[in-house]
Amino acid sequence: MKEYLVLRVITKLLLPFILLFGLYVQFHGDFGPGGGFQAGVIFAAAFILYSMVFGVHAAQAILPEGILRAGIAGGVLLYASVGVLDLMLGANYLDYSPMAAHAKEGQHLGIFLVELGVGITVASVMMTVFFTFAAWRED
Amino acid sequence: MLSSHLPVLVIIIPLICAPLCILFRGKDQAFGIALLATWASFACACLITARVMTEGQISYELGGWPPPIGIEIRIDALNALILLIVSGIGSVVAPYSRNSLLLEYVEDRSSMFYSAFLLCLCGLMGVAVTGDAFNLFVFLEISSLSSYVLIALGFDRRALTASYQYLIMGTIGATFIVISIGLLYQATGTLNMADIAKRLPEHGYDRTVISAFAFMVIGAGLKIAIFPLHQWLPNAYTYAPSTVTAFLAATATKVSVYILLRFLFTVFGVHFSFEILPTAAPLLILAILAMFIPSIVACFQKNVKRVFAYSSVAQIGYMILGISFVSVTGLTAGILHLFNHALMKGALFLVLGCIFYRIGSCHIDRMAGIARRMPWTMAAFVGASLSLIGIPMTAGFISKWYLILAAYEKGWWYVTVLIVVSSLIAVIYVWRVIESAYFREPPDDLATVSEAPLSLLVPTWILVIGNVYFGIDTSLPVGLAELAAKSLMGVN
Amino acid sequence: MVEVIDIIILSLMAATVIAMVVIRNLMAVVALGGIYSLLAASIFVTLDAVDVAFTEAAVGAGISTVLFIATLALTTRIEKKPAHKPILPLFVVIVTGAVLIYGSLDMARFGDPNAAAITHVAPYYLENTKKDTGIPNVVTAVLASYRGYDTLGEVTVIFTAGIGVILLLGSWRRGLTPPSPHREDDA
Amino acid sequence: MEDFFGLYNYWIVIFLAMAGLYIVIARGNLIKKLVGLNVFQASVFILYISFGKVTGGTAPILVKGVEMYSNPLPHVLILTAIVVGVATTALGLALVVRIRKEYGTIEEEDIHSQDESM
Numbered sequence: 001m002k003e004y005l006v007l008r009v010i011t012k013l014l015l016p017f018i019l020l021f022g023l024y025v026q027f028h029g030d031f032g033p034g035g036g037f038q039a040g041v042i043f044a045a046a047f048i049l050y051s052m053v054f055g056v057h058a059a060q061a062i063l064p065e066g067i068l069r070a071g072i073a074g075g076v077l078l079y080a081s082v083g084v085l086d087l088m089l090g091a092n093y094l095d096y097s098p099m100a101a102h103a104k105e106g107q108h109l110g111i112f113l114v115e116l117g118v119g120i121t122v123a124s125v126m127m128t129v130f131f132t133f134a135a136w137r138e139d
Numbered sequence: 140m141l142s143s144h145l146p147v148l149v150i151i152i153p154l155i156c157a158p159l160c161i162l163f164r165g166k167d168q169a170f171g172i173a174l175l176a177t178w179a180s181f182a183c184a185c186l187i188t189a190r191v192m193t194e195g196q197i198s199y200e201l202g203g204w205p206p207p208i209g210i211e212i213r214i215d216a217l218n219a220l221i222l223l224i225v226s227g228i229g230s231v232v233a234p235y236s237r238n239s240l241l242l243e244y245v246e247d248r249s250s251m252f253y254s255a256f257l258l259c260l261c262g263l264m265g266v267a268v269t270g271d272a273f274n275l276f277v278f279l280e281i282s283s284l285s286s287y288v289l290i291a292l293g294f295d296r297r298a299l300t301a302s303y304q305y306l307i308m309g310t311i312g313a314t315f316i317v318i319s320i321g322l323l324y325q326a327t328g329t330l331n332m333a334d335i336a337k338r339l340p341e342h343g344y345d346r347t348v349i350s351a352f353a354f355m356v357i358g359a360g361l362k363i364a365i366f367p368l369h370q371w372l373p374n375a376y377t378y379a380p381s382t383v384t385a386f387l388a389a390t391a392t393k394v395s396v397y398i399l400l401r402f403l404f405t406v407f408g409v410h411f412s413f414e415i416l417p418t419a420a421p422l423l424i425l426a427i428l429a430m431f432i433p434s435i436v437a438c439f440q441k442n443v444k445r446v447f448a449y450s451s452v453a454q455i456g457y458m459i460l461g462i463s464f465v466s467v468t469g470l471t472a473g474i475l476h477l478f479n480h481a482l483m484k485g486a487l488f489l490v491l492g493c494i495f496y497r498i499g500s501c502h503i504d505r506m507a508g509i510a511r512r513m514p515w516t517m518a519a520f521v522g523a524s525l526s527l528i529g530i531p532m533t534a535g536f537i538s539k540w541y542l543i544l545a546a547y548e549k550g551w552w553y554v555t556v557l558i559v560v561s562s563l564i565a566v567i568y569v570w571r572v573i574e575s576a577y578f579r580e581p582p583d584d585l586a587t588v589s590e591a592p593l594s595l596l597v598p599t600w601i602l603v604i605g606n607v608y609f610g611i612d613t614s615l616p617v618g619l620a621e622l623a624a625k626s627l628m629g630v631n
Numbered sequence: 632m633v634e635v636i637d638i639i640i641l642s643l644m645a646a647t648v649i650a651m652v653v654i655r656n657l658m659a660v661v662a663l664g665g666i667y668s669l670l671a672a673s674i675f676v677t678l679d680a681v682d683v684a685f686t687e688a689a690v691g692a693g694i695s696t697v698l699f700i701a702t703l704a705l706t707t708r709i710e711k712k713p714a715h716k717p718i719l720p721l722f723v724v725i726v727t728g729a730v731l732i733y734g735s736l737d738m739a740r741f742g743d744p745n746a747a748a749i750t751h752v753a754p755y756y757l758e759n760t761k762k763d764t765g766i767p768n769v770v771t772a773v774l775a776s777y778r779g780y781d782t783l784g785e786v787t788v789i790f791t792a793g794i795g796v797i798l799l800l801g802s803w804r805r806g807l808t809p810p811s812p813h814r815e816d817d818a
Numbered sequence: 819m820e821d822f823f824g825l826y827n828y829w830i831v832i833f834l835a836m837a838g839l840y841i842v843i844a845r846g847n848l849i850k851k852l853v854g855l856n857v858f859q860a861s862v863f864i865l866y867i868s869f870g871k872v873t874g875g876t877a878p879i880l881v882k883g884v885e886m887y888s889n890p891l892p893h894v895l896i897l898t899a900i901v902v903g904v905a906t907t908a909l910g911l912a913l914v915v916r917i918r919k920e921y922g923t924i925e926e927e928d929i930h931s932q933d934e935s936m
Contacts, residue, residue: 094783107766107776122786125792
């Protein structure tokens, strides 16, 4: 698809806004609709768009396999270890209250971290799945 | 301090170790992590069981939110027994997987295999301990998705179609379960299983609840592979890698039976499930059909793995039979058979894995005379088969004995006859294998075949010895099964 | 008003799904699937489930459709004509639907504020989320805190799918090395 | 008549779900089955969400001055279920790609006849 100049230019123009929107959805999920899952999908969509226009190899140059794999595992680990941290602080698993001075702030912090974990894993998995499909050749 | 968190630790240890396996990409590291995680889970399960037996039911509030606001883990004797089965079989199969993988699986992605294995373990145990209906679905899907992957890793290309078929049937089953949970939620306004059970009688058993009941039975039935909803099972078990077959055959259907038990007896309640609705009679008929038709089909199979896959469908019939008695003895028998069947099918499929490891096939004719080359492997096969048939001094005998007791209690002598006759069919299909392995001349190309390596033999024999041990000292499984049966029936 | 919009969208969905049954061009079917998801998302908006609508639009109409198209590119685009009359499936579907409709007869009516689902657990979340977590989006609070364990399971499911796809289709950087099929001599 | 208006929403959704289920079990094309599965699940999701609707309520994002909110719990459950659904789809499609490579077809019948003839 390399010869479509309009597509290439518009994609490049759009990308930062899509990514920005992804970040907004990720960090604004407490107040409006959205959260880690939706943000992860939007984030992934940006790179999927990029790889559709510029080729999978170009996208892989930005996000190598190793980073994506670390992301897949890292998000789950982040989520699960927030719970382990709570255990160490003497609370039940995934009880975020003791993570800050006040229970309410602890909850807020916990939700923030957990949503971040969701976002990382979802984005990495979606990109990996798409790249895997896109790179598959019948031989 | 940690001991109060055991109910959640048993789940999150494999859950955390699954991503760790990927981060440490080396094959040995991944194997080490998987092994430690399964053993740690098993240790937790043992401690939990000990606590349940002394203190009774354990409840754990996740996130510190009291149910039904938050999700609760709730463990009684039945949950503890299922937990023991899953984690126990997992800890035996995990070391076994290391060597059998060499032949059956591409090495460079073995860390992911272990990760998927841990996820399957985590999902199955998560289903077994949760007290929340929707959470049960989530963990059921973790175990299902990972088992689709594990099955598809089989050598034969038919593993792919088997996995696809299981994915379709399994997802339909899971969606039916979701529909049922949704209907229950709309009727009672809660997702906590104990809370649903409390609120259902107040709500009344209206048409919504009856519909929810139907969807739950069919959905769970698809996952259990109750005859005639078993079509996905034979192919899945036949073409999956040996390790996977052994693990899934011993655990996955058991957990699904647990779901059925939990919903029929605890959530919907005995009164509604069996007194208002005539559930027992159809279950009895299906159970008896399952005891015979798949057994007969098994007698005509050439692939030994397939023989025992059909045999699994038949054995599920015995568990359903136990349920259909709707008595403490019957349930004890059914639950006991869950435990014992895990031991015997686990052992049998591990034996077949040993054979596949050496000759690359489980075809009955290729196994001709193999007992001379692999005496220990075949001895294990004989031991596990005796348990499958139900010879005294083996675990299989105990559960059949309780089934017969339950039938006697009801005065259903014809059921007793049917149990004995169906066991005789098992003799036929087992004998075909033994005849081939012991009494036929080995072909020339078998001359180089030697005994399976110790790393495969030891786990296999642990399960075989388990079959004998639990046939003699029955206090643990019978004690737990009786406790579970009594609490399910609401008798103290 | 909402009811009218609802019934219009639902009718459109019914038309979409009938077209999906009939049409055998898979690309068209997949596109219709995307439209179906988009319509579902608008239904979710009318039912006040904005978070769900967002997700359904992003996933059902977005990612799923992209994956389907990627698969079509690797496989084939035309479905074969069904060989025989699907009597058994039709029977199964009619019975299942009948059981569901039977169950719906005793359900609380649509939008009923006195339904058990509205009055039992849900009010706790609406009343206490602000006090407990300080977050105005109740869905986020329930998702990440009250039912955080469910969401941990959900992330694990996605994780499972990720490693499953890698296991099945191989690593995309090094080219593909799927396990070569080895036929057993049995049938 | 009132019954009809209180339940029509459920009935159309039930029709949609059953149409999806029909595609899954009646069709032999592996991709079409998965599309059907998606339709089936999405329709069940709508059923869930309609359980949470309160007439006159608004989206459960707390705002000063609003008293009536729809029930947030089904929304949370369905968010989870959508994720599970897309995970299943991704895996199913990966299987389809592999099956196509090994068998050269994605029609159930052809796969069947190939396995039979072996």
